[in-house]
Amino acid sequence: MILELDCGNSFIKWRVLSGAEVVLVAEGVVDSDLALCESLCKLSGLSLRSCRMVSVRTTAETSALIEMLERDFGVSVICAKPAREMSGVRNGYEDYERLGLDRWLAMLGAFRLAKGPCLVLDFGTAVTADFIAIDGDHLGGFICPGMPLMRNQLRTHTRKIRYDDVAAERALTSQAPGRSTVEAVERGCSLMLRGFVLTQLEMARSYWGEGFTVFITGGDADLVAGVAPGARFVPDLVFVGLAVACPLS
Numbered sequence: 001m002i003l004e005l006d007c008g009n010s011f012i013k014w015r016v017l018s019g020a021e022v023v024l025v026a027e028g029v030v031d032s033d034l035a036l037c038e039s040l041c042k043l044s045g046l047s048l049r050s051c052r053m054v055s056v057r058t059t060a061e062t063s064a065l066i067e068m069l070e071r072d073f074g075v076s077v078i079c080a081k082p083a084r085e086m087s088g089v090r091n092g093y094e095d096y097e098r099l100g101l102d103r104w105l106a107m108l109g110a111f112r113l114a115k116g117p118c119l120v121l122d123f124g125t126a127v128t129a130d131f132i133a134i135d136g137d138h139l140g141g142f143i144c145p146g147m148p149l150m151r152n153q154l155r156t157h158t159r160k161i162r163y164d165d166v167a168a169e170r171a172l173t174s175q176a177p178g179r180s181t182v183e184a185v186e187r188g189c190s191l192m193l194r195g196f197v198l199t200q201l202e203m204a205r206s207y208w209g210e211g212f213t214v215f216i217t218g219g220d221a222d223l224v225a226g227v228a229p230g231a232r233f234v235p236d237l238v239f240v241g242l243a244v245a246c247p248l249s
């Protein structure tokens with residue numbers, strides 16, 4: 001069995017694969033190393049032979065997680081690393097090591113699936129957009145606050161904005177102008193995300209006309225589903241790229 005980990009800023013996304021056909025055994029999202037350990041220990045018949053990981057955490061946090069996995073599950077861990085070029089994709093950053101690994105792997109996965117020019121949109125704590133040309137050149141990208149950051153900044157710095165996550169979820173059942181603070185904030189932030197998508201699509205069309213593939217991934221991808229109806233929603237896009245970057249024999 002293979003354990004795959006995507007360690008983001010806020011959560012750890014994990015999944016266990018089995019067999020030559022790479023069958024999904026289990027998957028989940030947790031908010032701590034301890035919660036990951038507990039989730040894995042609950043799996044009956046778990047027999048890990050290897051683990052591959054991408055982490056945007058600090059070196060100390062990543063090392064602590066690797067030590068726990070090696071100690072508690074006796075598995076060797078392979079970590080994805082930055083690269084100037086891999087699998088036909090050329091990193092567009094001047095300092096290639098500064099490009100976030102989650103973005104890099106999402107691009108590798110997208111280019112592997114599209115086999116041509118593509119726009120990759122990832123909606124997590126931050127929202128990112130990346131453009132990959134037909135020859136694999138990464139043309140660059142954009143980063144802006146995601147829904148959690150926008151929401152939390154308004155809650156933190158605006159005294160009268162106070163509401164819970166249940167109210168936030170209920171407010172997003174419509175995009176009509178808000179008639180309460182929670183509706184106005186949630187729908188306003190949602191429309192900012194949708195506007196971001198439209199500008200990225202416009203830029204992609206200026207490069208490639210209509211001959212490109214749009215990939216949407218990340219926890220808040222559903223908020224922009226109606227803006228790009230022809231897009232491919234690939235929740236595990238980073239894992240697709242992780243398999244490209246860290247092949248296991």
